[in-house]
Amino acid sequence: MEIIDNINTNWARRIIVTGGAGFIGSHLVRRLVQRYPNYLIINLDALTYCGNPANVADVADLPNYRFHRADITDYEAVAAIIKQYNVDGIIHLAAESHVDRSISDPFIFAKTNVLGTLTLLQAAKDWWSASPDGFSGKRFHHVSTDEVFGALPLDRPELMFSETTPYAPHSPYSASKASSDHFVRAFVDTYGFPAVITNCSNNYGPYQFPEKLIPLFINNIVERRPLPVYGQGLNVRDWLYVGDHVAAIDLVFHQAANGASYNIGGFNQWSNIDLVRALIAEVDRQINRPDGADLDLITFVKDRAGHDMRYAIDSSRISRELGWKPSLDFEEGLRITVQWYLSHKEWMDEITSGAYREYYDKMYKNR
Secondary structure (H helix, E strand, O other), rough: OOOOOOOOOOOOOEEEEEEEOHHHHHHHHHHHHHHOOOEEEEEEOOOOOOHHHHHHHOOOOOOOOEEEEEOOOOHHHHHHHHHHHHOOEEHHHOOOOHHHHHOOOOHHHHHHHHHHHHHHHHHHHHHHHOEEEEEOOEEEEEEEEHHOOOOOOOOOOOEEEEOOOOOOOOOOHHHHHHHHHHHHHHHHHHOOOOOEEEEOOOEOOOOOOOOOOHHHHHHHHHHOOOOOOOOOOOOOEEEEHHHHHHHHHHHHHOOOOOOEEEEEEEOOEEEHHHHHHHHHHHHHHOOOOOOOOOHHHHEEEEEOOOOEEEEOOOOHHHHHHOOOOOOOOHHHHHHHHHHHHHHHHHHHHHHHHHHHHHHHHHHHHOO
């Protein structure tokens, strides 16, 4: 590990964001660096296939930002970074998160999501418990998913996941995230560890890796490529704009009580097929194609194994206790998102060609 600089005792807080070169992580890093100039924000990312430092290029030169390429399963590397900066906060987003990939290779999900979380917990506990103030003033924020709760029936729209919904994961991905949640709670109960958990619904917005539905389909619509929809597209998801999500993370990190858990959702349920149709309409409008010109791209494919039928998040607790609510309605969020991808073709081209990987692997070869 390369040592960048010594601890600056003038920082009000020194916070690690894991996975800060990824989708949600980059939005959080940008928010924290810009919103809290008296905080030192350390971006810790392994730069796997979906990590891209270009996602935070606009803040990379600011004085309160640092970057370390490190694997969260490497205890020695993680512990050294925590010690180097005398870290007092960790917001943990780094994870393998694509369900299809978890079905084909569950081992990497267990390693990253379970062992990686445990490594961070243990390294933080070891350093913080030995400090003069112990756990006082420290905070570990674990970011998780609504998929840990399993599935809801289509014919019961009034049912939603709450913070007390029993865990019932159905995919290797959701099982790995459920396990990591359990480890966080075990550290709280066993050691009095200062942790909180948030479980979010599907995020969308700029900088999302184009294996996910919305950026993938935007690109496919522009290129007139098929839009593969699982089954009949009846599966329902709750969609949350990424900027609203990171605002909620910021709020929970600073204001929640230790041991608290909050669900973060958009109160915004869409079936996959209705979402795809709305996406086609918005892209066609922005690229000046006739309304519905690309509906013929929809291609129904064999359903995913263990495909959960419906997710729906009840965000009333965070709204009631911390005053958070989504700021964007879905139509506006979708418009902003489509506009961003259409105006950042170079970013998309570097992702789809793999050029970003070659560049950053070379840049960080010895770090």
